[in-house]
Amino acid sequence: MTSNTSVLNWIENMKTLVNPDQVVWIDGSEEQLEALRKEACSTGEMIKLNEEKLPGCYLHRTAVNDVARVEGRTFICSKKEEDAGPTNNWMDPEKAYKMLFDIAKGSYAGRTMYVIPYSMGPVGSPFSKVGIELTDSIYVVLNMAIMTRVGKAVLESLGDSEDWVRGLHCKCQIDEEKRYICHFPEDNTIISVNSGYGGNVLLGKKCFALRIASFLGKNEGWMAEHMLILGVENPQGEVKYISAAFPSACGKTNLAMLIPPEGYREKGYKVWTVGDDIAWMRIGPDGRLWAINPENGFFGVAPGTNEKSNPNALYTTQKGTIFTNVAHNLDDNTVWWEGLDKNPPENAVDWKGNPWNGKTSDVKGAHPNSRFTAPAKNCPCISEEFDKGTGVPISAIVFGGRRAQTTPLVYQSRDWNNGVFVGSIMASETTAAATGAVGVLRHDPMAMKPFCGYHMGDYFQHWIEMGQKLGDKAPKIFNVNWFRLDEEGHFIWPGFGDNLRVLEWILKRCEGSVDAQETPIGYVPYAEDINLEGLKDFDVETLKTILEIKNDEWSKEAEEITEFYKTFGDKLPAELQAQLASLKERLQ
Ligand code: GTP
Ligand code: SPV
Numbered sequence: 001m002t003s004n005t006s007v008l009n010w011i012e013n014m015k016t017l018v019n020p021d022q023v024v025w026i027d028g029s030e031e032q033l034e035a036l037r038k039e040a041c042s043t044g045e046m047i048k049l050n051e052e053k054l055p056g057c058y059l060h061r062t063a064v065n066d067v068a069r070v071e072g073r074t075f076i077c078s079k080k081e082e083d084a085g086p087t088n089n090w091m092d093p094e095k096a097y098k099m100l101f102d103i104a105k106g107s108y109a110g111r112t113m114y115v116i117p118y119s120m121g122p123v124g125s126p127f128s129k130v131g132i133e134l135t136d137s138i139y140v141v142l143n144m145a146i147m148t149r150v151g152k153a154v155l156e157s158l159g160d161s162e163d164w165v166r167g168l169h170c171k172c173q174i175d176e177e178k179r180y181i182c183h184f185p186e187d188n189t190i191i192s193v194n195s196g197y198g199g200n201v202l203l204g205k206k207c208f209a210l211r212i213a214s215f216l217g218k219n220e221g222w223m224a225e226h227m228l229i230l231g232v233e234n235p236q237g238e239v240k241y242i243s244a245a246f247p248s249a250c251g252k253t254n255l256a257m258l259i260p261p262e263g264y265r266e267k268g269y270k271v272w273t274v275g276d277d278i279a280w281m282r283i284g285p286d287g288r289l290w291a292i293n294p295e296n297g298f299f300g301v302a303p304g305t306n307e308k309s310n311p312n313a314l315y316t317t318q319k320g321t322i323f324t325n326v327a328h329n330l331d332d333n334t335v336w337w338e339g340l341d342k343n344p345p346e347n348a349v350d351w352k353g354n355p356w357n358g359k360t361s362d363v364k365g366a367h368p369n370s371r372f373t374a375p376a377k378n379c380p381c382i383s384e385e386f387d388k389g390t391g392v393p394i395s396a397i398v399f400g401g402r403r404a405q406t407t408p409l410v411y412q413s414r415d416w417n418n419g420v421f422v423g424s425i426m427a428s429e430t431t432a433a434a435t436g437a438v439g440v441l442r443h444d445p446m447a448m449k450p451f452c453g454y455h456m457g458d459y460f461q462h463w464i465e466m467g468q469k470l471g472d473k474a475p476k477i478f479n480v481n482w483f484r485l486d487e488e489g490h491f492i493w494p495g496f497g498d499n500l501r502v503l504e505w506i507l508k509r510c511e512g513s514v515d516a517q518e519t520p521i522g523y524v525p526y527a528e529d530i531n532l533e534g535l536k537d538f539d540v541e542t543l544k545t546i547l548e549i550k551n552d553e554w555s556k557e558a559e560e561i562t563e564f565y566k567t568f569g570d571k572l573p574a575e576l577q578a579q580l581a582s583l584k585e586r587l588q
């Protein structure tokens with residue numbers, strides 16, 4: 001399929017290493033993918049679901065020990081340890097290659113090597129980049145064919161270039177003790193062994209589009225971020241774009257596909273989805289910041305997705321979708337997960353593969369990090385701009401996390417550098433998207449802690465420099481928190497579609513058409529300026545409780561940040577140190 005010698009030589013070397021029975025190139029044709037689906041069903045790797053209710057949909061269960069990203073076993077293998085920084089695990093590249101090659105050696109014996117040429121971003125777009133993933137998993141091939149653009153056209157666009165990302169995935173024996181997800185940013189290379197779970201093995205996603213791409217972006221003057229991108233269309237038909245960074249399982253997919261509250265719909269407001277997880281952003285010829293979504297599908301959290309919370313996501317998953325680790329309803333051969341509806345199946349199989357009665361069982365039917373892999377083109381609110389490859393101009397950048405207390409519903413940073421500070425001090429409660437304890441508050445700057453492929457101090461510096469280049473064309477920077485809890489542990493803010501009420505305030509601030517109160521942390525809305533029309537059981541007094549800034553809480557926060565900042569040593573940009581000092585002063 002190609003005469004590119006850098007491609008052919010590398011594949012030959014990897015072939016010698018892993019020793020497959022045969023090599024199959026993925027050409028992107030529907031016939032080839034359909035044959036692979038049939039093969040995966042014949043071996044039990046996938047289960048074909050009800051063709052009438054869920055056409056073209058499949059169920060897959062991963063190993064029970066392999067259901068989320070493994071941050072403790074994810075490494076940045078830069079030549080110098082210092083270049084990986086304090087937020088990453090580091091391994092010497094020479095040692096890492098040796099260890100990984102030992103594990104991978106001969107591991108494809110009796111298996112097929114699939115060669116997946118893929119493009120992150122529409123093929124041929126100036127934003128786009130090419131990768132090649134080698135895998136011994138049909139599940140990986142079929143997921144990559146949804147999440148990225150794969151096949152012949154990608155190789156044609158690559159031509160003879162050596163500028164592509166090498167990716168080797170080996171399932172091996174799914175041995176937790178030998179599971180490693182390693183990145184070699186200086187070699188454009190990713191090696192992942194002993195896993196079959198999405199974020200660890202769909203190498204175009206977190207490994208390339210964030211860890212490797214963030215490193216490329218730093219060197220080439222652009223940004224790769226863990227951000228959704230959405231367009232808000234007002235009743236005059238003007239569309240303004242917002243990108244937002246929330247940590248894993250903190251609401252990106254939901255915000256990206258939100259359905260406006262009734263009152264807004266009647267006025268003519270619409271929301272368009274450009275992306276739900278990753279944004280690549282460059283300064284355009286007009287000096288503004290332009291973003292594309294490099295993916296071609298959604299790898300979304302299933303639990304909690306329902307007709308009310310996210311009908312667009314639910315609709316998107318009704319055809320051509322692969323479900324992973326959800327419950328299997330045997331009565332009608334469909335799927336179910338916690339929070340889909342109040343009617344769990346009685347005759348079912350849980351995510352572990354055990355018989356399951358949803359009415360009587362006290363174990364979960366779906367894993368909390370169970371996922372759907374759905375084509376972006378299925379999404380009823382997909383933006384016209386999604387596939388164009390020219391990107392969309394960003395008016396506002398929004399940071400946000402899961403914070404039971406302290407952080408208000410929304411606030412605006414004072415300026416770009418203060419906004420970088422706001423992103424850098426993000427903290428959020430951990431979720432099931434990564435292995436380990438859930439609900440533990442941790443620092444997660446720009447939602448990139450698990451995904452920044454180099455020293456986080458240099459990453460902050462890169463943000464500051466992007467701001468200098470953007471000047472007065474820079475997007476305005478905000479922070480949101482949908483997750484404040486009351487004394488009984490209930491969410492105070494209704495969230496989901498009603499988050500548009502907050503986005504409206506954000507866009508008005510960008511236009512300069514609404515005032516705000518200055519507080520020590522930034523600009524906070526006057527409660528009257530957030531539209532609460534049509535909201536039941538939520539009044540302006542309640543809103544005030546989640547807009548309030550408490551100096552004692554923020555002084556404690558500032559002490560926390562001081563400690564966190566120490567971990568960056570002299571790589572912490574002086575601007576951020578100064579931002580922290582001014583925050584402390586304002587809190588006095
Ligand atoms: P990744 O795919 O892991 O990067 O996650 P994500 O950021 O796209 O998260 P997603 O939108 O899938 O949401 C994860 C969880 O947060 C789900 O259980 C949602 O129900 C919940 N959630 C999303 N938006 C809101 C909100 O506005 N309010 C509340 N209370 N929960 C929300
Ligand atoms: C996340 O964990 O942020 C995800 C899912 O988007 S994964 O692809 O597994 O990383």
Ligand code: MN
Nearest residue numbers: 226248249277
């Ligand atoms: Mn994510």
